[in-house]
Amino acid sequence: MQRLVTSGTFELDGGSWDVDNNIWIVGDESDVVVFDAAHQAGPIVDAVAGRNVVAVVCTHGHNDHVTVAPELGKTLDAPVLLHPADDVLWRMTHPDEDFRGVEDGTRLRAGSVELRALHTPGHSPGSVCWYAPDLGAVFSGDTLFNGGPGATGRSYSDFPTILASISGRLGTLPSDTVVYTGHGDTTVVGDELVHYDEWVKNGS
Template sequence: MTARVERIVTEGQFCLDGGCWDVANNIWLVGDDSEVVIIDAAHDAQPILDAVAGRRVTAVICTHAHNDHVTVAPTLSAATGAPIHLHPADDVLWQQTHPGVEYRVLADGEVFEIAGTQLRVLHTPGHSPGSCCLHLADAGTVFSGDTLFEGGPGATGRSYSDYPTILASINDVLFALPDETVVHTGHGPDTTLGAERANVPAAP
C-alpha cells in the first residue's frame, strides 16, 4: 500500500438545538505525494489546505453533516475542485449549515480509489441518520466520524440521533471488522475495535 494517513486538528464550535459547544475536530487525509482525499472539513480551511500542500484532492468526504464536520466543505471544494460527498439521510442537517449547496451522494458500500488503495463507505446511522464510517482495509483502519470513540459510542442526545440505532451500527457493522482495526475518530485519540467491545452494549 502506498497511501498514508495524516491528521489535522482544528477547533471551533458544534451547534445544534439552540446550543453551542467548543470542540476540537480531527480531519484526516488519506493519500500519497500526488493525491489525497479529505475526510471531514472542520472549522478552518487553511490548516487543511496547508496539509494538502498542493496535492490533487479527489474528494471531500463528510462522515456526517453536523456543522463542526462540514464547516468549510464548500470552501475546500472551491479551493481544490474536489466534489463534496455526503450521505443524503443527513440532508436535513446539511441544509442548516449550507442551505442550497450541492453535494454528491455518498452510498453504503461505495469505494473510493486513492493512492493505490481503497476506502469503502460503511453507513452507520445513529449519531445522525446519514453517519458513515470509512474502512481502509489495507491499513487495518476505520475512520469512525462520531459513531465510535475511545470509551464507546458517539453522542445520541440531540435531534436526529438515536441510541439503539448507533448500538446496532457499531455491533453489526463496525464489530464485523477485525478487532485489531485501528479507529481514527472524529474527536480525540485513536482506539481499536477490540478495545471498544467492552464499552459498547449489545443492541436492544
C-alpha cells in the same frame, strides 16, 4: 496518513459547544482524500500541499464536520461527499450549497488506498464510517470513539440505532482495526467492543 486538528463550535438544538475536530488526510504523495471539513479551510489546504484531492468526505452532516466543505471543494477542485440521509443537517449550515451523495458500499481510491463506505446511522441518520482494509483502519467520524459510542442525545440521533451500527458494521471488522475518530484519540475496534454489554446496560 496525516492528522490535523482544528477548533470551533458545534451547534445544534439551540446550543453551542467548543470542540476540537480531527481531520484525516489519507492517500499518498499524489492523491488524497480529506475526511471532514471542520472550522477553517486554510490549515487543511496547507496540509494537502498541492496534492490532488479525490474528494472532501463528510462523515456526517453536523456543522462542525461540514463547516468549510463547500469552500474546500471549490478551492481544491474536489467533490464534497455526504450520505443523503444527512441532507437536513447539511442544510442547517449550507442551505444553498449541494453535495454529492454516497451510499453504503461506495468505494474511493486515493493512490494505493481503497476506502469503503459503511453506513452507520445513529449519531445522525447519514453517518458513514470509511474502512481502509489495506491500512487496517476505519475512519469513524462520530460513530465510535475511544471510550464508546458517539453522542445520541440531540435531534436526529438514536441510541439503539448507533449500537446496532457499531455491532453490525464495525463489529464485523477485524478486532485489531484502528479507529481514527472525529474527535480525540484513536482506538481499536476490539478494545471498544468488549464494552458493548455495558453500553447496552447503561443506555449511553
